[in-house]
Amino acid sequence: MKEYLPILIVFIFVAGFAVTNVILAYLIGQHKNTRAKLMPYECGMDPVGTARQRFSVKFYLVAMLFILFDIEAIFLVPWAVVFKDLIYKLSKPFVFIEMMIFIAVLFIGYIYSWRKGLFEWNRA
Amino acid sequence: MQLENLGLYYWAIAPEIIVSVVGVIIMMVDAFSSRGARKLNAVIALAGLIAALVSVVMLDGLGSGSYFSGMVVIDPIRIFFSVTILLAAIVAALLASQFLKDEGLPPGEFFSLLMFATAGMLLLAGAGDLVTVFLGLEIASITSYVMAGYRRYDLRSNESSLKYFLLGSFSTAFLLYGMALTYGAAGSTNIQKITAAIASGQVNYPALLLIGAALMIVGFGFKIASAPFHLWTPDVYEGAPTIVTGFMGTGPKVAVFAAFIRVFVIGFGPQDSEIGIQLHTTWVTVLAVIAALTMTIGNVIAISQKNIKRMLAYSSIAHAGYALVGFLTGDFAPVAFYMLAYSIMSLGAFAVIQLLARAGDQRTEIADYAGIGFEAPALSFSLAIFLLSLAGIPPTAGFMSKFYVFKTAWDMTPELRWLVLVAVINSIISVYYYLYPIVVMFFRPLVPGFIKPRIAGMTMIALILTLLGTFYLGIMPNRLMNAMSRPPAVVTQITVK
Amino acid sequence: MVPLSWYLALSAVLFTIGVVGVVIQRNIIVLFMCIELMLNAVNLTLVSFSRYLGDVTGQLFVFIVMAVAAAEAAVGLAIIISLFRNRETLNVDEADLLKL
Numbered sequence: 001m002k003e004y005l006p007i008l009i010v011f012i013f014v015a016g017f018a019v020t021n022v023i024l025a026y027l028i029g030q031h032k033n034t035r036a037k038l039m040p041y042e043c044g045m046d047p048v049g050t051a052r053q054r055f056s057v058k059f060y061l062v063a064m065l066f067i068l069f070d071i072e073a074i075f076l077v078p079w080a081v082v083f084k085d086l087i088y089k090l091s092k093p094f095v096f097i098e099m100m101i102f103i104a105v106l107f108i109g110y111i112y113s114w115r116k117g118l119f120e121w122n123r124a
Numbered sequence: 125m126q127l128e129n130l131g132l133y134y135w136a137i138a139p140e141i142i143v144s145v146v147g148v149i150i151m152m153v154d155a156f157s158s159r160g161a162r163k164l165n166a167v168i169a170l171a172g173l174i175a176a177l178v179s180v181v182m183l184d185g186l187g188s189g190s191y192f193s194g195m196v197v198i199d200p201i202r203i204f205f206s207v208t209i210l211l212a213a214i215v216a217a218l219l220a221s222q223f224l225k226d227e228g229l230p231p232g233e234f235f236s237l238l239m240f241a242t243a244g245m246l247l248l249a250g251a252g253d254l255v256t257v258f259l260g261l262e263i264a265s266i267t268s269y270v271m272a273g274y275r276r277y278d279l280r281s282n283e284s285s286l287k288y289f290l291l292g293s294f295s296t297a298f299l300l301y302g303m304a305l306t307y308g309a310a311g312s313t314n315i316q317k318i319t320a321a322i323a324s325g326q327v328n329y330p331a332l333l334l335i336g337a338a339l340m341i342v343g344f345g346f347k348i349a350s351a352p353f354h355l356w357t358p359d360v361y362e363g364a365p366t367i368v369t370g371f372m373g374t375g376p377k378v379a380v381f382a383a384f385i386r387v388f389v390i391g392f393g394p395q396d397s398e399i400g401i402q403l404h405t406t407w408v409t410v411l412a413v414i415a416a417l418t419m420t421i422g423n424v425i426a427i428s429q430k431n432i433k434r435m436l437a438y439s440s441i442a443h444a445g446y447a448l449v450g451f452l453t454g455d456f457a458p459v460a461f462y463m464l465a466y467s468i469m470s471l472g473a474f475a476v477i478q479l480l481a482r483a484g485d486q487r488t489e490i491a492d493y494a495g496i497g498f499e500a501p502a503l504s505f506s507l508a509i510f511l512l513s514l515a516g517i518p519p520t521a522g523f524m525s526k527f528y529v530f531k532t533a534w535d536m537t538p539e540l541r542w543l544v545l546v547a548v549i550n551s552i553i554s555v556y557y558y559l560y561p562i563v564v565m566f567f568r569p570l571v572p573g574f575i576k577p578r579i580a581g582m583t584m585i586a587l588i589l590t591l592l593g594t595f596y597l598g599i600m601p602n603r604l605m606n607a608m609s610r611p612p613a614v615v616t617q618i619t620v621k
Numbered sequence: 622m623v624p625l626s627w628y629l630a631l632s633a634v635l636f637t638i639g640v641v642g643v644v645i646q647r648n649i650i651v652l653f654m655c656i657e658l659m660l661n662a663v664n665l666t667l668v669s670f671s672r673y674l675g676d677v678t679g680q681l682f683v684f685i686v687m688a689v690a691a692a693e694a695a696v697g698l699a700i701i702i703s704l705f706r707n708r709e710t711l712n713v714d715e716a717d718l719l720k721l
Contacts, residue, residue: 068692
């Protein structure tokens, strides 16, 4: 069972992080309850009314960006898994810099979408 | 283990790196410049493409080899096809500047998409592994889907892009399934290892290999627009902006032909074992039938077209058929020469059509060309030369490339002489529809509302380059042909580094 | 242990469902999902061959396919959005300006 200890630690850390944030927000934040704020939360949609209404096309734009930046994980995870083996076979900076180049390319894409105003909800 | 042991030689992918980095630079210039910077983007793009061209020529001097664990190879196929791709991209970049200005479209994205598409095509031309074939093909295709829909507020452009996208990704799935089955059967995705497995007869499930090859023919056949997988071509070519049509009809096709040759002629080429012979006869027969169908369908349907872009779409289908004849000789040189000649004359024709069509592609019917021959003589004569070259009239590139392909096929593959005859008959049929727009241009009364188009400097350079290329390949093809005709052993025997 | 042929059969069935879906469906988004299904069927084939051959290339190929599929999905959505903005329909039969 000892090898599962890291997983337990991760669980505790995740739970602790979430709970701490909620408590901090409760303690520090202001409390102004408006009608809109007290409504049940459903990902920004109006929870009452017809279910057949159209989604705004803006959601699709966000979805597109999400897919693109989300997929980087499938390259990062294998890299992280073999990292220890690789640094013995190849030079350490090389293995690290290769992935940094990949992230830099993604970051350029991020800057580009920011400059093009993709994150501005009202403009898209 | 050192980097060299993995074959990580970055200079081996220098052209791809240069083109991609330039694409990123253009993106950044576009993001941080206030309005447009069209000329700057065009100049950066051209500089990058020329640098890549130089690096390709330098790679040629370094001899053949395979790098990155066999993912990328350097061989004559890659060199010649890469040069063709880069020339097509340079002409497209020269033409794009005026097109973007006249249509008022954003320039930054266009040039960066052009760069990324070119990078994908170069990777495809240099792919030594099914993984890189897939990756290169998809980079080239996905960017082409976007470029087809570049005229964002035009329904025809939207539709073209959608059809290209749906059918393109549909065919990619077939290609990918074929690759997966081949991987399972041959035990590797590396093309050289596939060759070795087939040559020694060590194939896990021979049936899987045959199904895999069939599925790959579907996938590749779609990308080069061969019948019966050609149905998307006319719609996509008509709806896409004319420059994009010209580029789509040449660059990706050239690159896919390179990969097609590498997978089939080299990968599925050995005839030393029972399965090898079976596989080889099967694909040669299937592709011969496809080639005959492609030429005939393309040419026959082209005759009845009223729209010049649609007509050239069917003509491009027919030309894929002729190139397939060269493919079946088992030598890459006829195909490479054919695709180079085709790219030059086709891009030239589309350049003139773009100028005559005016913003929004309003005038693309052949009837709109009536009587303009002596109103805009430079453009009309250029178009006439490109059309005659496409028809294969000497002394143009079109004639010489057809002659080269047909002669090689006649000499090297006696069992396929019937196919050469079909091809020759088809070229005779094709003369009719290529001559028709010329007759309309010069011998009909002038159509009302014709305005002589303005030709910008860069467009002029592109036109002159394509015209010179058409005549150069038609009159003095020897130098290029000699460079290409190396002993086949050099092409297929690659030292693994 | 489940034999290789079962995985191959399953992925062939999934691929066929995708192909049939693309041929008979009329909604662009559903067409799109069918194409994704085809790609994932191929991924299953690749992974099972990779396991069978004891060769890691198949799994690497799957990563590449997934990344490409994501790029394709993003571009596909963008194309669909731009068509929808101009035309207000998601039925492929109504995208008929360019007749065969």
